[in-house]
Amino acid sequence: MKFVCSKSDLLNGVNIVSKAVPNKSTMSVLECILINTTGDVISLTGNDTELGIETIIDGQIIERGIVALEAKGFSDFIRKLPDSDITIEVDHNYKTYITCGKIETTLIGKSGDEYTYLPDIEKNNSIILSQMSFRDIVKQTIFSVADNTDSSSGQQTTKGELFEVFGDSMRLSSLDGHRISIRRLQLRDVYDAEKVIVPGKSLNEISKIVTGGAEDDIEISFSSNHIMFEFGKTKVVSRLIEGEFFDIDKMSSSNYDTKVTVNKKDLMNCIDRATLFIKEGDKKPIIMNIQDSTLIVSINSIIGSMNEELDIENSGKELVIAFNPKFLLDALRVIDDEYVDLYMINAKAPCFIKNETESYIYVVLPVNFNAV
């Protein structure tokens, strides 16, 4: 195999597919990036068998072939080369010669025979949206995917996000036993209904390489076991999680007794300050004393105490309710509105943070508190 390409194209491709290369794998060939020039293009692939990424780079193929190169060493080395053309040549023992100006390097490559290629996905059911919208909606929901330390981690389905298409809209939902995040997005066309669970880890990695803007599209296709994302010259395939997701719609409710409208930034900064009074591992809640036109946020710990007053509009009853501040902060951080509405019933029922169109719904469970 032999081909020539620019350093920047190669590095860009290597950075993209590296997102799917595991640090450690029982199959050492999966710790490699596969370079394939047997077709008419130079393709790079990374695959941890749950998530696979393939991208195509510009360049000139001189001799066709396949080689697998240890991902970390290869990408570190390419990064440090000068901005110039790079020639990569592989001999029959997979010894790989990388030449760039007066720099000559040899890397020990591997055969690609045992490499796990990406599955083929038929594009019968595809939706199209902008890369920016996709990246946003993932960022706005991914934080409440259950991780291994969550109490609900026994359920595999909570380690993924529910990915639904209904006609001209799509919805992403995630939950971890303490809170639920739901985002709905208007689509440009009408599509068949879809309902799949995508691993949170996959969505997280994909959102890092989907770097296009509002004018750049991403096409998402569904098969029974996989979901495929195509954008630019890159194709990403992730396995789906099997099972039934928690019934999100059961949670929805328009009942409330207390509705607070508050400046989002003020509330965020206030809660952020309050978290300083919580030592690691301590589960001290913040207490929100909701009055007629004032919200008093307070915390009281062994370190000290804080009381802060915020101006609010309350179109309901007064209420004292306590929360884990992190869960409120996570939701507030991904809301772009200047003012947010909080809907509550009592100190034991979930609090809903949502807008009128319900394009976002964040549900946070309150915590018990002792009288302060």
Next chain:
Amino acid sequence: MKFVCSKSDLLNGVNIVSKAVPNKSTMSVLECILINTTGDVISLTGNDTELGIETIIDGQIIERGIVALEAKGFSDFIRKLPDSDITIEVDHNYKTYITCGKIETTLIGKSGDEYTYLPDIEKNNSIILSQMSFRDIVKQTIFSVADNTDSSSGQQTTKGELFEVFGDSMRLSSLDGHRISIRRLQLRDVYDAEKVIVPGKSLNEISKIVTGGAEDDIEISFSSNHIMFEFGKTKVVSRLIEGEFFDIDKMSSSNYDTKVTVNKKDLMNCIDRATLFIKEGDKKPIIMNIQDSTLIVSINSIIGSMNEELDIENSGKELVIAFNPKFLLDALRVIDDEYVDLYMINAKAPCFIKNETESYIYVVLPVNFNAV
């Protein structure tokens, strides 16, 4: 005690003195920042008994007093306050009320009775230089101060830098058993001779808070056990290390058989790439094959191999010599010249990297290598 000051002044002061506050101390009061308004100014102090920092902030004293506040919690909290005036009031139990707009906080303070104050240093012997020169000369020599993992760490003196004043110049020197770094700086006036050893840790922390430019001065004073640095509204006192420093001048030599002139950036980038072929813990050297007008840098490891040719001027014999690449890189990084001169005698004698005026001298010991 009660005083009012701006958030930015307070935060700036807290950031400065925090550099001397230990994370853990057997005396818990030393984990605090001492706030003292008993004089005519608001002073903040941090002190780990080896290094002490005192700074003065603007503000209005309403009631005189002293309090010690746990440094980390206090500084985290101040950082998150809005940009506004802050009132700090301390009651007779050292309970500290911090008010900023509608935010009211209580922190549990401590008495300053057991606090270790900074020693008084007489300013009989002082030198003055610009803050920028001071920061530069420290950065250019600090990396070869021996740390605890170095073989020579049995010697306390190598954990500091030799700080010398000779008339109208000063010199900083450090060494760790593998290399020596020496920088000489021209002073504006003529001063008495001084020769002290300053802990590397102290110099490192001080260089972080000496943020002034070429027009801002720093005054350095010497006593038998301490060195004091004064700049802006800040005073830093460090203990000295006792003992005899290695005789630096014994090393100096103008003999050489090979003198290489090479573009510094090219050489740095080349060595940097070569280090990628060294796995952690591996002591693989880089081999420099110095020919008449070419330097071939090569490395050969289990990962692969690299050969790179650089254009040089060699006004001496040809030579093959091997180095730990990190030691060369550390020296090259802090040299500002476009071209550097390397002086060598043979493959076993130290290599000198120095300029004609010897304002810098970096000595690096070569390592053994097997024929490649």
